[in-house]
Amino acid sequence: MNEERLMVIKIGGSVLSDVYSYPRVVDKIEGLFLNEEKIPFIVVSAMKGFTDVLLNVSKGDIKMLSQIEQLYMDAAIQIGGSGTISRVQRELFLLRKIAVDNNISLDIREDLILSFGERISKILLAEAMRQKDLPVLELDACNTIVTNAVHGNAKINYEKTLKNLIHIKEEVLRNNTIPVIEGFIGCSDNGEITTLGRGGSDYTATTIAALLAIKNVYLFTDVDGVYSADPKLVSSPIIVRSMDYSEGVEAAKYGVKRFNIKMFEPLIKYYPSTIYVGNESRFGTKIQKASNATGSKPKIIAYKNLYNRSLIAIIGNNVDRAKLIHKASLALSEINVSFSAAILPPASPSVVLLFNDKLDAQTINTVHDALIGSE
Ligand code: ASP
Ligand code: MG
Secondary structure, three states: OHHHHEEEEEEOHHHOOOOOHHHHHHHHHHHHHOOOOOEEEEEEOOOOOHHHHHHHHHOOOOOHHHHHHHHHHHHHHHHOOHHHHHHHHHHHHHHHHHHOOOOOOHHHHHHHHHHHHHHHHHHHHHHHHHHOOOOEEEOOHHHHOEEOOOOOOOOEOHHHHHHHHHHHHHHHHHHOOEEEEEOOEEEEOOOOEEEOOOOHHHHHHHHHHHHOOOOEEEEEOOOOOOEOOOOOOOOOOOEOOEEEHHHHHHHHHOOHHHOOHHHHHHHHHOOOOEEEEEOOOOOOEEEEOOOOOOOOOOOEEEEEEEOOEEEEEEEOOOOOHHHHHHHHHHHHHOOOOOOOEEEOOOOOOEEEEEEOOOOOHHHHHHHHHHHOOOO
C-alpha cells in the first residue's frame, strides 16, 4: 500500500549540537532510512540548548542575541548554498525585531521567540538536504499544525490538522518528495504562532503519524534508547527494550527523556503507531500500544526533587506493586534510608515512594539496582 511507504522521523535537538550537525544528520538519515520504497516525514527540533537560550531572550536577556546570530550564521555558511545564508539572516532579523519589541503581549511574544529555534533549524536541515540533491518538500508548521490558543502549552486540533496533512500526503506520494517540518510549533486559528510545551517535537511527530496512520515513528536522539534511570544519577542504567503507551505516559509525567505528556494522546485516539527511540547504532527502545513484555521487573526509576522532599517513581506495568515496595524498603534499610509513604496511583503503572529529604546518588542507585538491576 502507498501509505506504508511513509514513516515519521523526528530529529532531536541532542543530535543538532554544532554547525556541522546538519549535513552529518542528513548523511545518517540517508544511510538508515532512504531507499526507493520509503519516504520519511521529517520533524525537526531546535539546535541543542537553544530553546532554553531563546527562553532567556524572551525574558529580556537581549545580550544572548549576538551569540545566537553568530552561531546560526556559522551553521548557514557551513551548509552552503546561496539561499541558506539569506534565509537565515532574514529569520535572525525578525527574531531581533520581536525580541526588542515590548508592545506584543507576553505569552504571544514568548511563543514567537521560541519558534525561531525550530524555524531556523528546519531551514538548515532542508538546505542541507538540498545540497545532497534530496527532493525536499519544505513545510511550514504554522500552515499545517493547527492548535488552540493556549500559548506555551498548546493542544493540537486534530481534525483541522488532518485536513492539511491529507493534502501533504497526497503530494508527497505523487511526487516522491521528502516532507520536512518544524516540531514543537503550530498556529492557532487566528494565525498566531503557538508552542506545544517542552519536548513538543515528539508530540508533532506522533500526531502526524497517528493522523496519517503511519506505522513507525523514529525518535532520533544521541542515546541508544530510553534509560531505566537518569544516567546522570545512576551509574549503570539499562536501555528499556519495550514499553507500552501507559508506561510512556507515566514516564512523561516524571520527566523521563523529557517526553511531552501529550505525545501519546493522538496515538491512543487515532492510530497506534510504534515509536522507536535511538540512533544510527541502535534503536533500543520500542514503545507500543500494548507491549507483550511480561517481566516482573519495573522498567524505569524516576527521581524528582520536591523542595526539601523528594520522590522516586517506579514505573512499569504487570508488576506486583506490594512486592516492589517490600523489595525497595529492604534495600533501603540496608543503607539506613526509609521512605515516608508509598503511593499506588490508581490506574497508573507506577508506585511512588515519598521521602522527607532530598536523596543522594547512592540511594537512587540502590533502589535502581535492587529493582531493575543490570542487563
Ligand atoms: N525545542 C523544544 C524543547 O527544547 C522542543 C523539542 O525539542 O522537542 O523543548
Ligand atoms: Mg525531546
